[in-house]
Amino acid sequence: MHHSLIAHLAQLAQHQCLPGLNKPHLCFDDIAPIMHQLAHHPEVSSQLVGHSFNGTPIYRLSVGHGPLVVLGWTQMHGDEPTATAAVLDWLSLLVDQPEFSPAEAWQHQCTIHIIVMLNPDGARLQRRENAQGIDINRDASVLQSPEGALLMRQVEQLKPLVAFNLHDQNPYYAAGPAGAKPSTLAFLAPPFDAPETIDTRRKRAMQLIAAMYQGLRAVSEVGLARYIEGYSPRCFGDNIAAHCSTILIESGACLNDPNRQQARSLNVVALQLALTHLLHNTLDDFALTDYLAIPENKEDGYCDIVLRHVCQQREQQRFFTDIAINHSAEAPYALITAIGDLQPQQGFIEIDCDGLTLLPAKGVRVAPGTKLTEEIALNWLKAGYNHISQCEDSLTQEARKIGLKVQNSPQLYPFKGDTAALILARNGKPEIAIIGARV
Numbered sequence: 049m050h051h052s053l054i055a056h057l058a059q060l061a062q063h064q065c066l067p068g069l070n071k072p073h074l075c076f077d078d079i080a081p082i083m084h085q086l087a088h089h090p091e092v093s094s095q096l097v098g099h100s101f102n103g104t105p106i107y108r109l110s111v112g113h114g115p116l117v118v119l120g121w122t123q124m125h126g127d128e129p130t131a132t133a134a135v136l137d138w139l140s141l142l143v144d145q146p147e148f149s150p151a152e153a154w155q156h157q158c159t160i161h162i163i164v165m166l167n168p169d170g171a172r173l174q175r176r177e178n179a180q181g182i183d184i185n186r187d188a189s190v191l192q193s194p195e196g197a198l199l200m201r202q203v204e205q206l207k208p209l210v211a212f213n214l215h216d217q218n219p220y221y222a223a224g225p226a227g228a229k230p231s232t233l234a235f236l237a238p239p240f241d242a243p244e245t246i247d248t249r250r251k252r253a254m255q256l257i258a259a260m261y262q263g264l265r266a267v268s269e270v271g272l273a274r275y276i277e278g279y280s281p282r283c284f285g286d287n288i289a290a291h292c293s294t295i296l297i298e299s300g301a302c303l304n305d306p307n308r309q310q311a312r313s314l315n316v317v318a319l320q321l322a323l324t325h326l327l328h329n330t331l332d333d334f335a336l337t338d339y340l341a342i343p344e345n346k347e348d349g350y351c352d353i354v355l356r357h358v359c360q361q362r363e364q365q366r367f368f369t370d371i372a373i374n375h376s377a378e379a380p381y382a383l384i385t386a387i388g389d390l391q392p393q394q395g396f397i398e399i400d401c402d403g404l405t406l407l408p409a410k411g412v413r414v415a416p417g418t419k420l421t422e423e424i425a426l427n428w429l430k431a432g433y434n435h436i437s438q439c440e441d442s443l444t445q446e447a448r449k450i451g452l453k454v455q456n457s458p459q460l461y462p463f464k465g466d467t468a469a470l471i472l473a474r475n476g477k478p479e480i481a482i483i484g485a486r487v
């Protein structure tokens with residue numbers, strides 16, 4: 049790769065992000081002022097392309113007026129907002145910062161259309177599905193959702209050469225085998241038929257991904273990966289891949305980056321790289337082997353917490369296991385996702401439990417009229433109580449806030465799928481408690 053291009057990319061990776069979008073969730077009200085501002089830019093055109101099931105407007109922003117047509121869409125899944133922020137950053141950078149021009153007079157060579165936030169109802173509800181409860185990305189063949197139907201119409205009308213399907217993945221993917229970093233961006237050139245034919249369109253998508261991967265690799269150390277997915281006829285990417293070169297980009301986790309600002313920024317670099325290579329006609333520098341050399345996106349490579357080498361005593365027998373725990377931002381409780389030899393999995397938090405033994409479940413009975421405070425709860429944990437066995441109804445809500453469960457007859461030891469309410473003791477004295485999502 050040219051030195052000048054790498055220097056340019058390094059600069060691009062440091063670009064300013066638009067304010068107001070560094071949040072865990074984005075809904076239409078968050079982006080409306082920025083959309084409005086962009087729509088009034090002389091180089092941007094804004095088109096109302098439809099409405100969500102609940103009537104929220106869905107807009108397409110477009111820049112350039114050349115024959116090479118690129119179409120992208122974001123937040124088809126309402127709870128996947130990272131690329132929404134990224135495309136707004138990218139469009140404003142393209143029209144306001146000529147130093148990042150992808151090519152001489154690029155506006156005459158290409159037209160870029162972006163449908164920003166395809167699923168505003170899901171975004172408002174912080175849910176994957178739309179207001180009908182439909183996963184839009186399983187609606188591509190029956191088109192019962194207004195959002196899916198409008199996307200398909202846009203593809204048919206605009207006839208893009210390249211399409212970008214922009215999503216978020218769960219935070220637990222690793223960019224390769226055991227020991228790899230979290231997968232901050234993952235790519236796929238989806239197949240358009242069951243035999244997974246590689247025609248000229250799909251080949252172009254693979255070359256674009258190889259180009260984006262190598263460019264990103266030159267400026268960032270984060271985990272980058274490639275999805276391996278068979279043909280799924282209900283999904284949009286797979287359907288649209290029959291019309292044009294289609295690229296799925298999944299934004300993912302990065303350490304100490306809860307709002308995925310790394311992925312946001314690297315989406316901009318990736319999109320800019322793709323556009324630059326398209327405009328300069330340099331895709332033949334990349335081979336299918338370059339695509340296949342990208343590490344595989346591994347599911348469950350990570351979990352939130354791993355307890356290593358926990359001593360357990362069940363039925364008077366002693367053995368050692370690792371315990372993996374995940375929590376979602378929405379749930380007050382964390383769940384045990386696996387027990388056993390979890391060497392291939394990494395925890396965002398790793399706790400060495402050598403010398404610690406898991407205590408059996410023990411419930412505290414709370415006297416009527418007791419007011420629950422964090423301090424009281426902490427004292428219960430120190431005494432080895434991991435749940436409340438009896439209390440007044442009014443206390444149940446308070447307990448839930450702290451992460452303590454009220455259970456009448458819990459099992460003595462945890463299994464996969466159970467709420468994490470674990471107390472680990474050294475020589476019989478409680479030392480570590482994992483209650484709710486807290487250690």
Ligand SMILES: [Zn+2]
Pocket residue numbers: 124125128215216
């Ligand atoms: Zn998604």
